[in-house]
Amino acid sequence: MSRRSSWNWKLLLRAAAILAMFAVASLRQLPPAAPSISCAAESPAKDRKAKGPQQPGSKAKDDPLGAAVQAWESKASGSGGAPALNQNPFSTKSDAASPANRIDEFVFERLKQKSITPADPCSDGVFVRRVYLDIIGTLPTAEEARKFLENKSPDKRRVLIDELLEKPEFADYWAMKWSDLLRVKSEFPINLWPNASQAYHRWLRASLRQNMPYDRFARELITASGSNFRTPQVNFFRALQNRDPQGVTKAVALIFMGSRAEKWPPERLAGTAVFFSKIGYKPTGEWKEEIVVFDPNKGKTPPAPAAPATPAKPPASAKPSTTAASSAPAKSAPAATAPPATAPAPAAPPVPVAPLFPDGTPATIPADQDPRIVFADWLIRPENPWFSRQIVNRIWYWLLGRGVVHEPDDIRPGNPPQNAELLNWLAKELIDSKYDLKHIYRLILNSNTYQLSSIPQSKDPQAAVNFAYYPLRRLEAEVLIDAICQITGTTESYSSMIPEPYTFIPEDRRSIALPDGSITSPFLEMFGRPPRDTGLESERNNRMTAAQKLHLLNSSHVRQKIQQGPALRTILESGGDGSKTAEMLYLTILSRLPTEEETYAVQEYCRSPGGGQTVAWALINTTEFLHRH
Amino acid sequence: MRDEKLPSVGRREMLRYGIGATAGLWLNDHLRAAEKEEPKPPSQPEAGKPETGKATEGKAKAVIQIWMWGGPCHIDTFDPKPEAGNDYCGPLANPIQTSVPGIRISELMPGLAKLADKFAIIRSMTHGQFGHETAAYMTQTGRMPGGRLVFPSVGAVVTAMKWKDGNSNNLIPPYIVLTEPQGRFSEAGFMGIRYKPFATGGDPNAGRFAVEGIVAPGISDEQQQERRSLLNRLDKLQQAMPGDATASAAKTAEGEAYDLILGDAGKVFDLSQEKNELRQKYGRTTFGQSCLAARRLIEKGVRFVTINFGGWDTHKEHFQTMRRKLPELDRGMGTLIADLSDRGLLDSTIVWCGGEFGRTPKVDWEPPWNGGRGHYGKVFSSLVAGGGFKGGQVVGKSDAKGMEVQDRPVYPCDLIRSMYRMLGIDPDGNLPHPMGDIIPVTPSKEEGVQSAGELKEIT
Known part of the structure; x- marks a missing residue:
């Protein structure tokens, strides 16, 4: 099998993708040949069957999530008819307003094609509560709610969104989300220890507070070196249970690519792991302090005792299935997996693994360069198909309860986006705004899609996955x-x-x-x-x-x-x-x-x-x- | 082929362990079939593959775990060393003979001494861990921490595997902790929140055992009814979206909650239904009454009760603490074993008593400890009774000063495997995993976890 084979869905579909991209060509700076948003191209063949050419990226009914989604959905539409309209304090009856932004064009167009009636717009009372909870994780006080309800200004929703995005609680709430993903925890099984947890959390919170551009945010986490107390970003690596190169690769792929690296072809995983094979951990005189360093000699000498990881495994040992079952034992009982076996061999790994980017492109790492930097440079390029898409998809998931690709951290060819144009456009907006995450929040929050009531007007099982109403959570x-x-x-x-x-x-x-x-x-x-x-x-x-x-x-x-x-x-x-x-x-x-x-x-x-x-x-x-x- | 080394399961086991286990969990966790975190049965076995590791029908149906958080001293409880001298025994130098010739235990446990024919002492438990967390994890999961997975405790595993055998209409949670949760130890591990135990809170020794959520002092049943109907009237969003899966799941959960608050199920926690005399026998302490509550719960089909009996981390004031706590342990656990036996429940109920490790055999006489004992994972004791385990036995041996295992080491996973065997849970079967991964119930050989074999001596 050639190196490219498992990823050539990208190539095969490129032609179709180009077609797809013309639909939004005027918005794009990216050369069509770089299918930066390659999952868009996932299903054109199906689409041609299903729908007209205007929607080349759209996904048809035979959704690979298939039965599972439908089962869920059919439950959702199980019993009972539509509620009596306008008898509730939750929605307003206004005509589907003109699209607030492109999001609504993409979403409502899809709903129209599928003959799904979207929910009514939500009432002001629902809105004020919703945006407080969604943006700052905090209930509005009675005064705040009343002030909003009594406000007669036509753009009061937009103004409130802007206000909330600047509140300190915004940083609190989203630092919490990021701390979940980055495992900010003192002890067991993650062992950051309190000082480092606090430092890491403070750094996350400050980054969100100042709206650090997302590309910089990612780069700092991936490339940091220094003390866990003084350079909080290095805790990205320390917060991993499995710190061997493949373990780090899996974490990086999960967090910044929304991808489960254990599903990659093994040689791809091994090749990418090379970028994370030179991370050293050094203790200091201070209790529980640890310095994360670029260690060019790593892998050539016996592993530092501080790192629980076994030395980089030769790729031959990387089994095709890196399931939990097989990775867990490798880590347990450090005493039992005797390191000495590998130590004396001077030409340690029989064949040095060539570094590969996750897309299969071979990489060259200059001799004295920290390979993480080479990786980060690749990762945060605007052309990177994963980087911007995964984060806009996550934000969509956070705000609307369901990813355009769902699960939001399982992006792969077999799990295409429900609405590719929507995702593409958001990713493009992120890149054009210089990775301003709040810009994406703002776009989504101001859309009519986001502001739909949670009371569905359609029993179509596809209503939820096409964002026809705001889901109850x-x-x-x-x-x-x-x-x-x-x-x-x-x-x-x-x-x-x-x-x-x-x-x-x-x-x-x-x-x-x-x-x-x-x-x-x-x-x-x-x-x-x-x-x-x-x-x-x-x-x-x-x-x-x-x-x-x-x-x-x-x-x-x-x-x-x-x-x-x-x-x-x-x-x-x-x-x-x-x-x-x-x-x-x-x-x-x-x-x-x-x-x-x-x-x-x-x-x-x-x-x-x-x-x-x-x-x-x-x-x-x-x-x-x-x-x- | 990735699967060759891992034990496969037959279809029957699959149903039993996977789907079966998820069907009847507490209060019929509804909605859940559709959910991602739903543990799926191991996805793979193909027809024609041999079924391995078939479960045998064990005698035991349930477990009462007396968890001595902090690490009780082996020398001062079940492995006395009076010949080792004052530096090792301190003032507790006169162990007593039990009803089984040749077995001695601490002088502070005369009640248990009379029951020695009913339990087995394991004196050679070992894992070599000296930190509470790692040791607690090892003794309760049988595995080393640090891999990608966080493993479930014995309680969660027993719940997952055995709940189906019980009454699935039972509203009482199948896995209960009396009274406070264990804190940093995540009992359910990767199997997820649904396998977490229900921690009762409250105090079973109080006038009314106010089990969190089930018993609200000061609110009568009529008031509960009235509140419920007011809530129904005000639940406008619920009324506005009939058929919504999330909304109806919430409503279902509410109905189940009310069945416990207002129905008969919650009465299991009403210890005033017991004879006063028996309550006294158990000891009118939180621990003693927890033992009584545990017996009542087991009678109602609960599969696993953990009595969280902390306070054993005796770096200082060790002997004073022993004088206070061991009689309490003696009354509570002694009466529990006797009571279970009297009711014919001991054969089907394992009583498992122990902490995460032992304590340094040599007493720290110098300041600041002034007669304390530190953590000690090289050798320690556990006790098992009932559920088919042979009583009147001692497994393994520590050396003259309780410093090392002298004979027949028992690693945590050995004891855990033996308990599973007694429960009819195949130790080589598979656990329900949220992603359908194949994860053996106890560590496979490939995991490299130390083991010295199941406790054939007492099974």
């Missing part, structure tokens, strides 16, 4: 407990099982701002905070379980917050005929005003603080509160 553990704390005016206590150094967590520290995955609470554990073991998006589990529901309905933890929380008490003790209290409770908890019917239902309760608490308890337990919607 349970709040993440951290966001949920922060919201409950904000409503009640209470705080949480956290613990870390790491004995020392002692870490002080201020009383009012919010969960989204915790700097270290080892600092936790029973609530966070129960509600599926990711363990930060693998860097996979799927580690985070937002499924509602009965145990979680028990906790919310009936635990002493939540009950005490509702009974004793000073913020809630202030609302409940304000007196009156109950309608004012009802209004404040709705604004505080659901970020909207109650309907007349709702006011009527709770007014009586709200006349006494105890009854008001019951209403607050009920609202906190509604589907509306517990989910992004």
Whole structure:
């Protein structure tokens, strides 16, 4: 098999891709010959069967995700008819407005082709809550919600989006997401240790706060050398359980290419691993400090004891399946896998593996060059098919609950984007904006697509994957407990099982701002905070379980917050005929005003603080509160 | 062929371990079939391939794990060394004979001494780890940490493999920790959140055992009903989107939660249903009443109960702590074993007691320890009773001063394999894995984990 063979889907489809690209040619600077967004070309053959030439990149019904998606979808459209329109506080009935930006052209065109009716636009009450939660992981306060609802300005949504993107909580919330992916955790099985975790988190937060261009962000992480305490970026490597060259390659591919390198052809993985074969780890006199260095002699001498990795394996030993099963044992029991066997051999690896870029192109690494730099230069080129696509896809996934390629960290030929033009265009926007991530956030958030109601108007099983409505998702553990704390005016206590150094967590520290995955609470554990073991998006589990529901309905933890929380008490003790209290409770908890019917239902309760608490308890337990919607 | 070295499973096992195990987990985790993290059965076996490692029908159905977090001293509990002198025994130099001739245990455990025919002591546990986390991981997963995978604990594995055998309509969680979760040890490992244990919180020794979420002191059943109907009335978004998978899953979870709050299932935690006399026997401490609660849970079909009994990390004030805690252990575990036996449950229930390691045999007399003991992973003791394990036995031997294994080392995975064997879980079968990877229940030879074989002596 030639080196290119497994990737030549790119070449085969290039001609079709060129066609596809003409559709958006005026927007492109990229030469069509460099199929920078190569997955776009994945399915033209199918498309020709399915649809007209205007949509060469579009994906037809025979989606490779196939049965799984459909099964899921058919559940979604299972029972019950469309709800009574306009009887709810969640959507508005306005004509499908003119597209806010190109996103809507791509999405609505697709929906039209598939005869899927998109959901109605969401109401202002839904919008204000949604963007606060999505952009800053924080519930709006009653005042913030009211201010927005009362604002009559036609562009108030755009203005609010801009405001939120500049809030410090933006950096908190997204540093949390990145810390999940980059495994920012002091101990077990990741062993960053508290000092380094905090430094790493601070660096991530600062990068997001200043909106560091994404290409620089990636480059700094991949090429950093220095102390884990003083050059926080080096913790990218230290936060890997498997630090051998292939282990590092898999992490880099997962994070920055959205690709599972274990599915690559083995020679490709081995070739790319060469770029990460010269990373050394040196202890210092300071406790738990470690210096990550470019070590040109690595692999020629016995491995440093600090690195648990075995020396770079000759490619012959790289089995075709690098499943978890086969990689795990290789790492375990360092004592058992005796390193001496490899040490004395002077010509250690029988055949030195030639470096290969992940696309199969041979690379040359100058003798004294840190190979990571060569790799980073390749990675962040605008022509790189993976780099920009994967991050815009991730942002789409983060904001809309489903990737254009889904799973967002499993980009591969067999898993093409649902809407290739959309993804291409976003990637292009990212490159043209000099890798300004907030620009991408802004585009998505301002689109009508994003601002659709979560109540579907179509039972078509394809509605969800084509973004015909905003999907309901349970709040993440951290966001949920922060919201409950904000409503009640209470705080949480956290613990870390790491004995020392002692870490002080201020009383009012919010969960989204915790700097270290080892600092936790029973609530966070129960509600599926990711363990930060693998860097996979799927580690985070937002499924509602009965145990979680028990906790919310009936635990002493939540009950005490509702009974004793000073913020809630202030609302409940304000007196009156109950309608004012009802209004404040709705604004505080659901970020909207109650309907007349709702006011009527709770007014009586709200006349006494105890009854008001019951209403607050009920609202906190509604589907509306517990989910992004 | 990547699979050759790994044990394959037959279709029957596949169904049993994969699909079967996921079908009946706590409160029928609905919705889940569609979800990514759903553990899938190992994807591969082809028809015609020989079935290997068939599970035998074990006697044991459930496990009660008494987890002594911190690391209890072997010399002061089940492996006394009175001949080693004061530097090793300190003031606890007079072990007592048990009901089984030749077996001595600590003088502070007279109750257990009477029951020695019912349990086996393993005196040669070893893994050589001296850090709490790594040692706790090894003793509870049988594997070394550090690979790409984080492995599930015995509790999660037993739950995954055995839950199907139970009553799948059972609302009580199949894997329970009394009372506080273990903290840094992720019990479920790669198998994911659904295999995490339910930690009760509360105090079983309190007037009312306020199990988090199930029992709310001060709220009557009528009030619970009223609150529930108010919630239903206010749940507008739920009403606006019938048929939405996420919304209905949330509603289903709520219904299940209410079945526990208002239905009979939650009554298992009501220890006041027990005779006062028996409660006294177990000891009116959190630990003692946890042992009682564990028995009640096992009777209701729970598969794995961990009693998280911490406080054994005795770098200082070691002997004072022993004088306080060992009698508590003695009453609680002794009464538990006797009670299970009286009820005919001991044959089907494994009681497994131990910590992550032992403690330094030589006492640290000098400041700042002033008579403390450090971590010690070279040799330590564990105890197993019931579930088919032979009682009145001692497995392995430490040397005269409890410093090294002298005879028949037992590595954590050896003990774990033996327990699985008793439970009818094939130790060479496969675990449910979210991506369908083939991961053996216990470490395969290729993993290089140290092993000295299953405990044939007591099985």
